[in-house]
Amino acid sequence: MKSVVVTGGSGKAGRAVIRDLLAHGYSVMNVDMAPPAQPLCHFLKVDLNDMGQTVDALRKAAGTVDRRRSPLGQPAFVVHLAGIPAPGLAPDAVTFQNNLMTTYNVFSAATLLGLERVVWASSETVYGLPLTRSPPEFAPVTEAHPTVPETGYALAKVLCERMAEEMHRWNPGTRFVGLRISNIFDEADRDAIPSYWADPALRQWNLWSWVDARDVAQACRLGLEADVPGAGVFTIAAADTLMREPSRELMGRVHPDVPLAADLAGHETLLSIAEARRVLGYEPQYSWRVQV
DSSP states (O other), X not given: OOEEXXXXXXXXXXXXXXXXXXXXTOEEEEEESXXXXXXXXXXXXXXXXXXXXXXXXXXXXXXSSOTTTOSSSSOOEEEEOOSOOXXXXXXXXXXXXXXXXXXXXXXXXHHHHTXXXXXXXXXXXXXXXXXXXXXOSSBSBOTTSOOOOOSHHHXXXXXXXXXXXXXXXXXXXXXXXXXXXXOEEOGGGXXXXXXXXXOGGGSGGGTTOOEEHHHHHHHHHHHHHSOOOSEEEEEEOOSBOSXXXXXXXXXXXXXXXXXXXXXXXXXXXXXXXXXXXXXXXXXXXXXXXXXX
């Protein structure tokens, strides 16, 4: 049985990830500052800003201190979701410092302990969201698009992507899979979707993108299992936009000068998931169109 430490397991994405991993036979530990609303697995309260606590948490989980007391046995993986989850929730400098340092500590502890894989939450914001200063250079936006962070939150994500590359270079035995995750929705969030339809400008900040929390969970699990060399990054979004208008029409109204892929059709996502499909085997399972 493979074991996984999920940081931030008490949050929206974390809960979905833990459920998915348990359903697929993994042994899981939730590492978070906040206790979970529903106890799904073993919980350990850890401040990831503290390097000692971070290393100690992963060491205990790895069973290298005392295997008889280890709740997991020998893990190979970390899914790192902890952090301030969006810009604007705290002062920019606080968000930047927290998210950069907690990720540094998790990455460092994983390589120090020789864990096999780190799957971690990067963000769609690296593409220049909210797209007010720098419109996209092309659409659908792929991983080849330049990173143009506009907030401390996004800047931390860009730097963490570079950090993953360098830490893999230092410790080739630990591989990193960064997921540039779109705006996460759970079932409660779906009620708001119709309110976006009258004015496309309300959601143009991320090209009308979204992703179901359960598909984020799928992507995290596939990131653990796929043959990804080094330190890769992949955009994770739903297959469709949040809007009733076709994607090509939306772009024509809001970003008429942005070049569009010749094969863009229907309500296809404007944050491309082609690379995640190709490398990870990711295929979104959830669309609001069959439930709203």
